[in-house]
Amino acid sequence: MLKPIPNKLDLPAIDRELLDFWKENRIFEKSVERPAPKGDYVFYDGPPGTNGVPHVGHMMQSALKDLWPRYKTMQGYRVLRKAGWDTHGLPIELTADKELGLKSKRDVTDFGVQNYIDYCRQTVFRYRELWETAIRKIGRFVDLDNAYATYHPYYIQSDWWTLKQAWNLELEGEAREQALRLEQSPRYLYRDYRVMAYSPRTGTTLSNFEVAQGYEDVTDITLYVKFRLKDAPNTFLTAWTTTPWTLLSNLAVAVHPDLEYITVELKKDCDTGKAGERLILAHARHLALEPMLGEHHIVGHQKGSELAGREYEPMWDWQNPQDSAILARAGDQAFTVVCDDYVTAADGTGLVHLAYYGEDDFRILRKLGLPIYCVVDWTGHVRPEATAFAGRWFRDETLDVDILKALQEKGLLIAKEKYTHSYPFDYRTGCPLMYFPRPAWFIRTTALKEMMIEANHLIGWKPDHIREGRFGNWLENITDWNVTRERYWGSPFPVWSTENGDEAVCVEGIAELRALVEKSGGQLPEDFDPHKPQIDEILLQAKDGREMRREDFVLDSWFNAGLMPWGQFGYPAEPGSVEQFREQYPCDFICEGLDQTRGWFYTLLACSCLVAKAQIAEAKKRADRDAEAFWSNPRNWSSYRNVICTELILDHEGRKMSKSVGNIVDPVALFDKFGADPVRWIFYDSNPWNAKRFGEEEIAEAIRAVILPLWNSYSFFVTYALIDRWTPDSHAKLEPTLMDRWVKSEFHRMIERVTTALDDYDVATAAGAVSRFLDLLTNWYIRRSRRRFWKSESDADKATAYATLYEILRELVHLLAPFLSFLSEHIYQNLVRGLEPNSPGSVHLAAFPMYQASLRDADLETQMERVMEAVTLARALRQERNLKVRQPLTSLVWVVPDESSEEALAPFLQIIGDELNVKSVKLRHDDRDLVTRSATANFKVLGKQVGKRMPEVAGIIASLTDEQIQAIESGQPFRHDEFEFTVEDIQIRRLERSGLAMKSDGFMTVALDTELTDELIAEGMAREVVHHVQNLRKQAGFEISDRIALHIAPDTQELERALRTHEEYVRRETLAVDFELNTVAAETRLDANGHPFGVNLSRIAAHNQ
Template identity: 40%
Template sequence: MYKKVSTTLDFAGREKDTLAFWKQARIFEKSVELRRGAPAYTFYDGPPTANGKPHIGHILTRSIKDIIPRYRTMKGYDVLRKAGWDTHGLPVELEVEKELGLDGKEQIEAYGVTPFIQKCKESVWKYKGEWEEMSDRVGFWADMENPYITYEDNYIESEWWALKTIHEKGLLYKGHKIVPYCPRCGTALSSHEVAQGYKDIKETSATVRFRCADEDAYYLAWTTTPWTLPSNVCLCVNAHVEYCRARKDGETFILARDLVESVLGEGAEILDVFPGSDLVGRDYEPLFPCTGAACAKTGKRGHYVIADDYVTTTDGTGIVHNAPAFGEDDARVCKEHDMPFIQLVDTRGNMCGGTPWDGAFVKDADKLILRDLREAGLLFAAPEFEHSYPFCWRCDTPLIYYARQSWFIKMTAIRDRLMEYNRRINWIPETIKEGRMGNFLENVIDWGISRERYWGTPLPVWVCKDCGHVHVIGSRKELCQLAPGTPEDLELHKPFLDPITFPCEKCGGEMRREPVVIDCWFDSGSMPFAQWHYPFENKELFARRYPANFISEAVDQTRGWFYTLLAISTCLFDEPSFQNCLVLGLVQDKDGLKMSKHKGNVVDPWSVLDKQGADAVRWYFYTGSMPWLPSRFSPEAVSEAQRKFMGTFWNTYAFYVLYADIDGFDPTAHALRRENLSPMDKWILSRLNSLVKAVDAYLGDIRITEAGRELQRFIDDLSNWYVRRCRDRYWGKDMTPDKEAAYMTLFTVLKTLSLISAPFIPFMTEEIYQNIVRTVDK
């Protein structure tokens, strides 16, 4: 009557049979079709990049992303589960560079942009099969047959519409700013990209002597970036701070009075005290001949003291060296004082412009510059210090702050709305709202959106080379109307768009496209509308599926995908694009250390899926700790979680099937009669009803761990109390009312358990349900 239940705990082997059943019977597709027309519940899938292999952290995200949509489907909702692929950007380009043996933009252009783009398009699918197999194996149900793909022309066209709309609102502009810049990749990065790549490093700073031009004394200035010193154009003090001349070892130094002891040490004699304003306008000598020569070429006066309130006495000397090409405050104050602009570093991050260190990478030049300053008697001190420094999030090169012309979205103009909409979102945990995300938004800066790269969504901005008029293209149709002869099916990528020109509507000059692509984070942040090719089609579908009810990714996406979703939706729709966000902790090794190849502590996801199975890994992630806390992952921890819950559940199910099969017990031929229930039956059924209510409430509030732990406690009660104390009721020969009640109670409990546990452990619950329910109720 029933299929015999194996007493082994080989869940992984049995899961493969369940997978085959799901596919052969199209169970996922049927679950979608069954709910068509029901109330909508929308889940947005943050798109992974398929040119990198999935790791154990992706098992966590896939598990979390699956449980809530499963639960909502079982509650009767029409749940959107559209998969997506993030296909543009530096991650892809770097992989292709490596594959082709290229290094940097010059070699890419020598190879050819067109073949390079084609290679990028092929590379994005390198591990697609592994991603699909992993998703399938872990029980992640999503529409992988019709995913959104960020490099497709329809997707790009929707982004063009978005950028045109943002421009029409006065939020898109071109500026010459100090930007975080990767010299290896040759492009600027956005603030949210920079936030992903900080490392704690030790470096050598410099306290430098700048010789006064009008007295025998030195200004002392401290810098953490010695490589910027050759581009120095002025020194900056605070007009309202007290400065002094102090003598030490026969030399006179000028610095902030409060910092004399910390800089000069004990025994320094203060000669006189005066406000910083007394120093303004006084000249000093350039540190290097190349600096003076570069300054002279500009025709502007440099190398004198200015004042600004950004200078403090919290560290350093109270005097700041300014190089306007390499610092935001430097650029601002130097512009206000019409200082010379010199930039003795090229776009590869190498010293240039006639310095003695031309060709040296800036970080390598530090020690050469310090050596030469020491030999010239201009280095007062070179203390080592430890600080957090930004590295390129993809190629791991130290970033530099560098003056570049870039396109920006004016996020500072909508800061208050960003903060308001952030507070509307249900962040789990709640601390993200005012903490990690709130702090980021409070200090939000304009989004540097352009990238001087090749493989990405082209910025749809055409500029007149004569009068500077800007026109942002919002669709293929608009481009074809302005530039007749443009093929309607033209691929919307570099280099195909670059030759297209059209007459300027203002002066008749030639309009040319800005030859840049956009931040690939704009791609992923546009998925709520671009996945539907909105607004060109699917307007009703978009309206039904916006905003999302639920999203979830790891904590590193707070200033990545979560931010760009919120930023773009605020610009376009004046509301947040998601309502509930579960922020996940990172997966660590069993000792709480970050997994990395060089430590040898990386866990191959397949080693666990093939041995313990998907249900076991899912259950561990759901119940081991709160989802936002780091997971200390180990196969042993998975096995322990599996044994305590799944093993006990399985053994209870096996017990029922063993005796029900012997007795030929068919629950459809019997009823659960209240008058025949023993106190133990009533107790476990009461516990069951309370469990259903609790799990439903917890999952409704996206409190996954609490729901899982309720299930764990119930299974303990079921096995250790109910079954253990009732087993002799199943041993009798005759089908007495008491035996019938025992069978019906246990059947009811197991059937209900298989349903409420299905979002957690879909493989095992499928097998249990098929065997105890479907065998007797076709």
């Protein structure tokens, strides 16, 4: 049965109560276990790292991730909702390094790799409890007890299996030949040296999408330098560099074979060089460089191809083949001019200095057969052989300055400039990156590019422009994915190879590894941990008996995350994982931050396209037509079908939240203070892909705009239902009234809008429809229906009002359950379960409301909208004329231009009269009876026509009568002598008739009769007194049904007469069974429209009522 509503809404207490209720009654588990007539709706949870605390942005994603699974569950789907944790990778190592005081790989070795791995493992779930608390307190239903974690052996086996798919795929045709020419394996998983973004701080490479997250604008010293030709000692090649430190490792200079180059001779000594020196530069750059060349003249022209092969003197003393084994191997290929089409004359000198720190440099120098030569090493410091600069940090500006000075002393500096450009930094540590040649293993995502682009076209993106914009552009420019890292705490790379790399094996799981170990004469421990260093101890044998060691890499943690669609089940090694993967792939919905377009969203797509391509090939081999058909369908190439991108959460003032600003918000503290539902609502009421302001002010607004209207509607119903002992079957219902039919129509209008929006992953539109309906319910339907509940007699109209409001509230809490998971459950347990005990045990086990077109009445909705617009217009008019709504007025005229509307709107006139406190409402289609009109000449129009007779014409128009002006307005020309006037010729002014107040919105007009009779004034005073007494009842904490003794002492005869005239009204409205006037010693002094009075009131005991 129904329970009374507490006076104060305590959302945090409700949250605590329901968290216990859901846990004790296994509500989430039951929602997954129960029959699902519509099958599976699949959701993937992107794995967050748990070595940091959750913030408000995570909670926004949690709220969104909770909404659709609840909604689809209530529609009859099964939604598993398996949580996951990202437990590998650099963030965990950085935490360990900081706490252990480790600064380099040597430090890790000294500390002990096993000790280091153990420490990383211990830090993985340091903040897991905080995460789980926050996730539960926001009301999210998700399986935390069986969460997947990327460091578990079953997940690592899925990593290995996925790599084996790439290993088994090979390029074909010209692409295969191209790979072989580059001395690469044609497999989709191949080893290569590449110049890659490298963090000397962490000692690991970054993938291209990681690099994209860390660019910053920096200002550096750039240098124009000279290289002295060996065969012409007074002639120099010129080059420009933005990274002076790379000059320490120069090996060659590149030119474009087809560009025209000139030789200029300096006429005088200058900063650029001495008189007689000759400089070679691109002809196209001559004009731009002329200011720094001083007086000079052109003495030669040649194509870039004519410069090829010319040798120049090394720039530094240590670049001597006798002193460097590496340069000795380079032979006469080092320090020469080489041609390549990548060189341009867009900037610099048209010649490019080459060192092994750039992708094009690497390609050209490798083609020359030059060994890798890096004077700045992998730690970011200058090697000892460069004695003048040894030990210096590569991004130290003083190093650039000292290089500049050294070149100046050697006569090899032309000029220096400051240059602002975009430079990559490690987005996790802030360390500047260097492009450095490192060995790594790559997946050929370039070979999957067309698949990924086609699959992307089928993904439902929110916002939609991401498809062709941010994400589509990214796919157009992808490079092969470096999936390995030279670190420790990560999924180990499962390739074993011989020392020279001519034989290798990729292991797809622990079972295969065990078999290979036994075949090699060893034994894999039963408690085998696939992490370093244990896996590094495993040696395998090649076919000829040679030793094979594991390639010493761990996997990119983004790769771990990208294969979670099957990794979460340990596919295919874990028992039952094949069936689970088949049921849960692809997913219907994911949601993460916008930055994941270059992170998780990308790696999910890359991994699924890789697996799809491999499975198509495998299915063809097995002649498995079903599998081939499934994986050949482009809709299954992406592991996700719909994705919502979220933007930043800002503070109340619009600033990004950060520790340095001090505006970080603890989400759990907010839940404990305000409850979860208002916080959830903030995340729903505007598009999540737009930056959102967030703070206590926004939470208060959500409570005011949504939570309280819902609560007050529920409280209103329960209060009166308890008084009248109403139950759903206690009274026969009559036909619904106009208001009842309207509110049902509007309710189903909302259902349609919410369902359509949620099916389109448009949460803001859905939330807007809910907000709109709550406003209509509380501020129109319940306002206009209060007297149906207040009246003492229990007639059929009252029963219909109860039945209608109950039906609306019951279905409303069902609809709100995915949005306001706590409050909807709280209301459901009392309202629905209290009146219908056989209902499902939780609102989250109930059905989402179904749209019923038969209950819609679009005409009725339109008509009521006009009524509400008229009321809004008239209220504004009352306010302008200082006429309180409690002051009754004689009449209102409602002018609606469309004559056909009169009959349809006539039934609503009583509603308008009641709402605006006017005695009668009249409907008109024009304002002819309400205003007087006057006209003046339209001089712009008439001046050209009548010329000098304009004064005469103006006088004629000014003398037009109201009736004549109305006729002109209706389209009848007015003739006077030889003149004829139409509505375009005159300007009409309308004046309200005496005693009227008018207001128009451009479509409709309302006119109030503002003349107050003595009777109206008296009634207004009585209404004002009732208003004050109701406030006193509320302040005293009286129940709505409490009867009172009311004694009033008016100070004026006018107020006394008014109260005696309207005594019955005062008694009825205030429930005053004992009512007296002219009593003395009033406790409270008040005022009714300028008439003071005293008042005493007290509650009358129930047995005296």
